[in-house]
Amino acid sequence: MSQSIGKTALAYARVWHLVDANQRVLGRMSSGIAQTLMGKHKPIYDPASDCGDYVVVINAKSVKVTGAKAQDKLYRHHSGYPGGLKEISYDKLMEKDSDAIIRKAVSGMLPKNRLRDPRLGRLFIFEGAEHPYEQNIVKRYDELGRETKLDPTKLDA
Numbered sequence: 001m002s003q004s005i006g007k008t009a010l011a012y013a014r015v016w017h018l019v020d021a022n023q024r025v026l027g028r029m030s031s032g033i034a035q036t037l038m039g040k041h042k043p044i045y046d047p048a049s050d051c052g053d054y055v056v057v058i059n060a061k062s063v064k065v066t067g068a069k070a071q072d073k074l075y076r077h078h079s080g081y082p083g084g085l086k087e088i089s090y091d092k093l094m095e096k097d098s099d100a101i102i103r104k105a106v107s108g109m110l111p112k113n114r115l116r117d118p119r120l121g122r123l124f125i126f127e128g129a130e131h132p133y134e135q136n137i138v139k140r141y142d143e144l145g146r147e148t149k150l151d152p153t154k155l156d157a
Contacts, residue, residue, distance in 0.1 A: 011044045014122070015053045016136040022059040025066055026105055032141070033057070033102075034109035037119040050115050056133050057125045060098045065090065075104065099125035 017036055021029060035041060039051035065073065073090040093101055102125050110116050124133065 011042075012051050015138045016133060017053055017055045018137045018140045019055060019057045020059055020141070021057050021063040021102065023062060023064055026063050026101065027065075029063070030102065030105035031109055033106050033123065037106070037110065037122060047111070050118055052119055052122065054122045054133075054136070055124070056131055056137065057099075057102055057123070058129050058131055059127075060102055060125050061094075061127045063098070063102060098127055 019029065019033060033055050036055050037052040039045050039049075039053065042051055044051055070090050074087045075090070075093055076085060076087050078085050088096075090101070103120065103123065106123060107116070107120055110119055124131070
């Protein structure tokens, strides 16, 4: 007879995290977001189950990269036809669609399996500081990447 209770619905409850991308380094921030989306911070983590949380990223316009990546980094995709290689630089993509940069970085850090798309579906990226999920946020990340739990008694004030 087993003594374990099993993985209950309470253990799989999804928490909302807020990440402020203002002057944060893209790679370090994206790796933390990927771990939160996978659920690696939870004691019930299993690579084959989807137990990750929701992540809301604000101020995506002001994310930074180190070194000369802002001028040198290229994003490539291919149409499938001969001569169909398309390239866009980091600077131009930041002007055109700043949330695509964070989404591509996080996507590259997630495992390449059937759980990748549902995990990316729980990532919400906004260019400014306003977002419609303010009531859902339970944890915030400071500039060092440490999470801060919000006191529910102070939310009403």
